[in-house]
Amino acid sequence: MKRLFCLLFSGWLMFAAQAGHAHALDPxxxxxxxxxxxxxxxxxxxxxxxxxxxxxxxxxxxxxxxxxxxxxxxxxxxxxxxxxxxxxxxxxxxxxxxxxxxxxxxxxxxxxxxxxxxxxxxxxxxxxxxxxxxxxxxxxxxxxxxxxxxFEHILEGWDHLLFVFALFVLVRDPWRLVGAVTAFTVAHSITLALATLGVLNVPGPPVEAVIALSIVFLALEILNRKDGELRLSEQYPWIVCFCFGLLHGLGFAGALADIGVPAEDIFAALLAFNIGVEAGQLLFIAVLSALILVWRLTLPAISQRAGVVAVPVTGYAIGCVSMYWLVERVSGF
Structure with missing residues (x-):
């Protein structure tokens, strides 16, 4: 099960709270x-x-x-x-x-x-x-x-990475998870392109605050889920991720705006950046899945006992970190 690994990962999340108020991408x-x-x-x-x-x-x-x-x-x-x-x-x-x-x-x-x-x-x-x-x-x-x-932005951007992790915890079906990640990538590619081309112009601080709010939403979905009942984000994860992906794309656009995009190669740069983000997301999910599989095979008994408390503890940890970011970003308006 994912539960024991979720419990171990929760301790790391509290360290991420201090590092996550800004994107690590700042070359x-x-x-x-x-x-x-x-x-x-x-x-x-x-x-x-x-x-x-x-x-x-x-x-x-x-x-x-x-x-x-x-x-x-x-x-x-x-x-x-x-x-x-x-x-x-x-x-x-x-x-x-x-x-x-x-x-x-x-x-x-x-x-x-x-x-x-x-x-x-x-x-x-x-x-x-x-x-x-x-x-x-x-x-x-x-x-x-x-x-x-x-690739480095998604792996070093704490808030985007935490969103993917919350999705990983919530969506148990592998195919639904893959569909959700794909929808997230398609959505953020759209708004990233529109913002970079100047069609959309949204201030950065509200975007960052709503990104934190999207993680709060997934944390609540984790805490409120019940066995035998599928939450909205579990039934239609691709729809939820597409909607939030539009917002995260604006956050990616802010990162690109800081370093600039070559006007003559703008489409090549956008394509490469989005492929890099997708590759980073898939690598992160693959590493999480591999670690859980190894843990289940080596310590199956401990994995079963720890599963009772792992998911709610993880949900609260994700919620606390994302609420901290939300308050911090709103207060910075």
Whole structure:
């Protein structure tokens, strides 16, 4: 049964409450827009860490004047610096380094927009803090970068992950669970695309609050379920997940808005991001299922005894964490 694992997972949820007030997806962003032959407009965005800029810095090619930017200024969510970069030669084939990134957990996206060729997107990680600017950029770099963004966002975004976990606890039938997850992905893909294209423009704080409320709803469904009776979310989980997925898509859009989406490759970026989110959700569910199966096979007797209290304790834990987020987000309006 899922019950014992649910009980063990509940303790971890209380730790998630403090980490879940904001999405973990907050990479740095470096944008190079070519103005003339050897002149570039630079936008350097550092993530905010407790009211101060993250301890990283962009080191541009050495043959460029002012290859480090000025002191950044806060825009309320990140630290921004802009300047004009004059280079002696083309920057293609030269190295850009994100100093200090190897000591962080975040990544940095680099967007290069030349005048005479297609834009490209590269990704710095703690393992690869230095990259060579490619001579001929391709769309593949956009697909790979935004796939990883979507994959990491769902696995590091505490509220989205908790929604999937609550759904996993509530829906016992595997096929209903798969259908619900698929409906969730389809729905958030729709609103994510509409918001990114500018068709929808919903303020972020109310969206975040309603996302927390959607988890509260699932927690109540878990606590109120009875053997032999199917709740609304158990009978029609795909409908419930589709409706809430529309809201979660707006939350994903807020994350993408923080780092930007390449205008020329917007559909490739959206497709890759959504596929990454779906892959992360399926991996999370697969890991939970595998852990439960191993536990049932190794300790079947303990699993049966613990099942009596595991589900209600898990329901209360999910409810407490999501209510904490809801109050925190509403008070922040």
């Amino acid at each position: 740095g962003y470096l944008d190079l827009r070519q103005l003339a032959s050897n002149t570039w407009q630079v936008l350097w965005r550092k993530p905010d860490v407790n009211g101060r800029p993250m301890g990283i810095d962009a080191i541009l090619p050495a043959h460029c004047a002012q290859n480090r930017g000025p002191e950044p200024r806060s825009d309320g969510t990140a630290w921004i610096a802009t300047w004009v970069l004059e280079c002696e030669d083309d920057i293609a084939g030269h190295t850009i380094t994100i100093e200090g990134l190897e000591q962080q957990r975040n990544d940095v996206l680099l967007r290069i927009q030349p005048i005479s060729s297609e834009p490209s997107t590269l990704r710095f990680t703690p393992e690869t803090p230095a990259l060579i600017i490619p001579e001929q950029p391709t769309t593949w770099s956009v697909l790979s970068s935004y796939f990883r963004l979507g």
